[in-house]
Amino acid sequence: MHGYVRPGNSQPAWLFPFIVSVVVVLSVLPLARLAVTGITAFADGGAVAVLTDRALWQATYYTLVTAVLGTLISVLIGSLFAFLLTLTDIPAKGPLSFLFVLPMMIPPQVTALAWVQMSGPSSPLLKALGIAPPLGSPQPLYSLGGIALLYGVQHAPLVYLALRAGLLGVPRDGIEAARLSGAPALRTFRDIVLPLALPGMIAGAAIAFVSCIGNFGIPAILGIPASIYTLATLIFTKFAAFTDRTFGEVAVLSGVIALISVAGLAVQERALGGRDYRILGQAGAATSFQVGWWRFLFVPVLLIVLFFMLVAPFFALLAGALVPAYGVPLTLETMSFNAFQEVLLRQTVTRTAFANSLFLATVTAVGLLCLSVLAGYVLTRRRDVFARIVASLIEIPYALPGIIVAVAFILVFAAPLPVFNVTLYGTIWIILLAYFASFFAVSLKPVVSAYRQLDPALEEAARLAGAGFFRRLKDILVPLVAPAAGASVILVFLIACNELTVSALLWSAGTQTLGVVIYNLDDSGGSDLASALSVLVVLMVVVMMLLLEWLAKRLPKGVVPWRS
Amino acid sequence: MAKLILNHVSKQFGTGRPAVAGLSLDVREGGFLALLGPSGCGKTTVLRMIAGFEAPSDGAIFLGERLLANAAQSLPPERRNMAMVFQSYALWPHMSVADNVGYPLKVRGVSRETYRNRIREALDTVRLADHAERRPAELSGGQRQRVALARCLVTEPDVVLLDEPLANLDRHLRQEMEETFREFHQRSGATMVYVTHDQSEAMALATDVAVMSQGKLLQVAPPEEIYARPEGRLVGSLIGRGSVLSLNLPGGLPRKLTWEELRPVLASPALGSTADILVRPEDIALSGEGIATRVRSSLYEGERYSLILELEDGQILRTFSRHRPQVGDVVHVTIHSAWRL
Known part of the structure; x- marks a missing residue:
């Protein structure tokens, strides 16, 4: 009959299998x-x-x-x-x-x-x-x-x-x-x-x-x-x-x-x-x-x-x-902003790295947020064994050292993908996938705690009002978990932007991240450039942490990791 | 609108004991049914199955000819055209009062003008028209309750469900809200199902009272009838403040017993089978004659004293008195009428 669903499920039938397949791949x-x-x-x-x-x-x-x-x-x-x-x-x-x-x-x-x-x-x-x-x-x-x-x-x-x-x-x-x-x-x-x-x-x-x-x-x-x-x-x-x-x-x-x-x-x-x-x-x-x-x-x-x-x-x-060259003593006269100009305006490597890291961090943060909103919903609504298994599978790549995740992704994606015949290794997409795997847990945690705090009756009332799943998501659920979702985006962005361990193994020419470039510059003797880049990174971290601090009042407890 | 039919509905949560067991119930069109029972008796589960939040493990639920749910399939809540007042009110904190009330209309995609008019009407009915732009957080408990009710008013739902809606309000507000509910039922003519553990609420509001215990339906009847003629010891002790006596009744007596029939039984235990009889406090009179009882406790309640009296064999009677007898005193009582359970 039209419009009937199998009993015992408040969510669309495709949702849990979708989350499961994402977790299988990641x-x-x-x-x-x-x-x-x-x-x-x-x-x-x-x-x-x-x-x-x-x-x-x-x-x-x-x-x-x-x-x-x-x-x-x-x-x-x-x-x-x-x-x-x-x-x-x-x-x-x-x-x-x-x-x-x-x-x-x-x-x-x-x-x-x-x-x-x-x-x-x-x-x-x-x-x-x-x-x-x-x-x-x-x-x-x-x-x-x-x-x-x-x-x-x-x-x-x-x-x-x-x-x-x-x-x-x-x-x-x-x-x-x-x-x-x-x-x-x-x-x-x-x-x-x-x-x-x-x-x-x-x-x-x-x-x-x-x-x-x-x-x-x-x-x-x-x-x-x-x-x-x-x-x-x-x-x-x-x-x-x-x-x-x-x-x-x-x-x-x-x-x-x-x-x-x-x-x-x-x-x-x-x-x-x-x-x-x-x-x-x-x-x-x-x-x-x-x-x-x-x-x-x-x-x-x-x-x-x-x-x-x-x-x-x-x-x-x-x-x-600020030192003009290696070994030159730093005084008010010799001080120069040359290194900053160099990393921001002139060096292609650092500018590519900025672009790559910002791209990776943005896509990871936003993409994971979309996944987290769906996964968080499923995991808080279904409280069975399968939900617990999926939750721990999401947790594992985050708990494991990043270097292991990177190795695992190289092993899977070094060979061309079957059917599509495309090799991900050496492209920016393999880093992106590894980030998705590594930081899924980071993104999910604030969203799940926000869902846990929601009175289930709020969604039930919307169901009786006649709203289908996506309607409820748009009108009720997403607005209510929005502060936590904001924190999740900033946190993932912050971590992904500064990431080194995973990308150190997965980068190749043209797909360097900020972390990789800082390391490479220092390794090849460009410590002034590496320092300038690091100063910028530290400032960025401080700004984002202040942003989270400012958001913290409107968030559920435990979302901002350094507040309790 | 049509009759709501529950046909041998059961619900298992996999905990061994079923939450609801083989419950059959008809709610007549436009009726106001109160589901009454102690907490944990399965009444909220019944309500949630009617709404569609839970599916029955067995049996079927119909609205008129239309199947709402059985063990194999279930119409999701969003397609049932029902409305509900939740115990927690379930107002969406990020929307204004008007948006909360109008959301069911918005989902149905009505014209802007209808939308505004219907919201205004609904808010007028619950006397909150001047609070339309407030947020739920700025309202008092009673006002939130009325917003939740207004949300049920805007679309003409087939069935309105109320889940202990007065549990979180103080006594004064409760009476006011009971009035609002009664008014709402008369105006809308909707079929209403009201879950409560408070019998005075159930008696005051409903056209029919269904008493549940441990997942089973014990009795359905209009309030006066369930009070006067309860079926079984459980209903007898759940409804009202009566006392249940176990007596050896001779055969051939009617269910409603008079003092003439009771007196010999109480005076000298006659031969016959043991039966439970229910004695209402208002049917007991303290008088110089009758049977002797000892006062076990006497509690001042404001307008009267509430007494617990002990019969010779240790069984207990509850009654009221204008005067205060001392604990331990012997008083004589007559019982005008009693009901065999």
Whole structure:
């Protein structure tokens, strides 16, 4: 009969299959292909060569050492900020918090570049200030310690955010009850707050560890000059010296990275096991402790840390961009904007990179938004096993280090597509597809939380009013999730625009992204141009974060990652 | 408009126990049916199946000759020409009051002039004409409720569904809104189905009351009849504030019992089968004679005292009194009439 539908479904019949096929192309197919290649490499003996190669074990060792040290530094700095900015009444918490999470959003290769410009004998900043070490002394950051330190700086905000979320869940009345029981502030902190905050700290440490394992930008800039290869940079160099065994080798290397990541998460599970403190009572322990005169110690400490994390590197970068030529001391007279003119107006490579990155970021953000609006709808309305499976399949490529995603996409799309007979590898479209896979989860999260907040009756009322699916989407659903959708677009744009790891493997002549060009310029000695480009990137990041900050009031909780 | 027919409708949510089990119900054209029952009894599920948000696992729903849904197919809500007042009102926060009310018309694509006129009429009816440009967030609870009602008024729906619409309002507003609903029903002549757990609401508004419990329909009847002649112990205890006694009744008595018939049974337990009888508080008189009871509690309610009396065998009677007896006192009562369940 006309107009009847099969019961039990409030959505068009094609919608869920559509989302499933998108997820198959973006997630299942590439990862399955990667797994198959890895297994084949084992079968034909290619893996034995990789596994007995000293380079692999060396790289694994370096990856582990830097990641563990980096995680420790992240936990130290992140916890300091989280405790002070969440629990105490020190002034200017909002701006301090915003500044502290900034490094998370700055591309790692820019962070690395800035720190290189800030230290060592050829630092334009130190030279301008007259405190540079003598020429010929080594650059201290080109070392395991340097890589670990920058991992720590880059990922401290992750620990901060996870711990902060945990601290905000600590019940205020629990703290007040401890105080009434006679415990002084420090004792309350040790006996009540710390145990309850531990799960958040462990979760933050695990995220930081996995991010360190997959980081490419920092070891590429700091490690490669000193011949220190992590697994991520090793994969990169394998592709640079391409042979017919490369695919099998990188598949095995990706497997090792995946194993370490999973092991990290398993340790987290272990550590969290038996720590299921369901929070009872009213949440919101914020500002439970008065710091009093201690603020004159705490505030300067935080400011000094921020100075070294943020201000000094930025000015170093700026100094590096303003020197007229390498090695020339920077003074008010010699300062020149030549590098900026060069990257913005003259160099074709940088202008292509701008165009590519803006194109990729825009299409990724907008395209993923359209997918997210549909997928978010399906996933919140269908609460069955299949919906949960699809949700985790969307999550996997985001959770995996970008380098693995890139390898998987090369494996799938290196050969011409069947039927169409077109090769995507070497075009900008393969980068676009990989971005779709990597950032789908980023785009989806705000939209899903907005859908969750919607009263289902709002849509049901529209159905009874006679509105079909697309009508409801246009008139009711999209306007109601619009603020979250806006945040989703900005977030994805921000991340995609600064992305390096995926595009480092997938780019070819003419399809360089900003991240790739910054790395290449620095690699080929054009550090002034790389610095100028980095300064522009940092400014762009700050502007977009401020935009999100401004939007935050109208968004559901948890959409803007650094607000809680 | 036509009769709404539910034919052996069941709904399983896969939790083992069916939410609705074999429910058959006719709502006559232009009728106002109240679905009454404790929370979790399946009444909202019935309403959602009528609206089309849930499909029955078994049975069929018809509007006149037209099939709305059975286990194999279902007409989606957007094609049913029904309207609903939701418990949460479900006003769209991003639209003005006028846009909220006019949305069903907009979807149907009526002319601009009709659109404006119908909105104005609907808002006039609920006395909100001067709030047309406000946002729902700026309105009070009662005003939001009336906007939701106006949204039902603009298109002439075959069936209007109301899902506990007064649950979120305070007592004073409830009475005012009950008045509005009654008026709305008389004016529109629409078939209305009203879900509530509040029996006084159901009694005051509906032309028919359907009592549900644990997914099953217990009884459908006009309010006066369901109060006077309830079927079974459950309906008897759900409707009104009566007390149910288990007595050994001799055979051959009518269902409506008089004091003459009750007195010997209460005085000396006669032979016969056990039966449940319902005694309404207003049918009990405190008098010098009759059977002796002990006062277990006495609660001041403003206009009167509410008493709980204990019979010799421990069974309980509820009644009212103008005077305050002391707890533990022995009072004598007569029961004018009672109803065998």
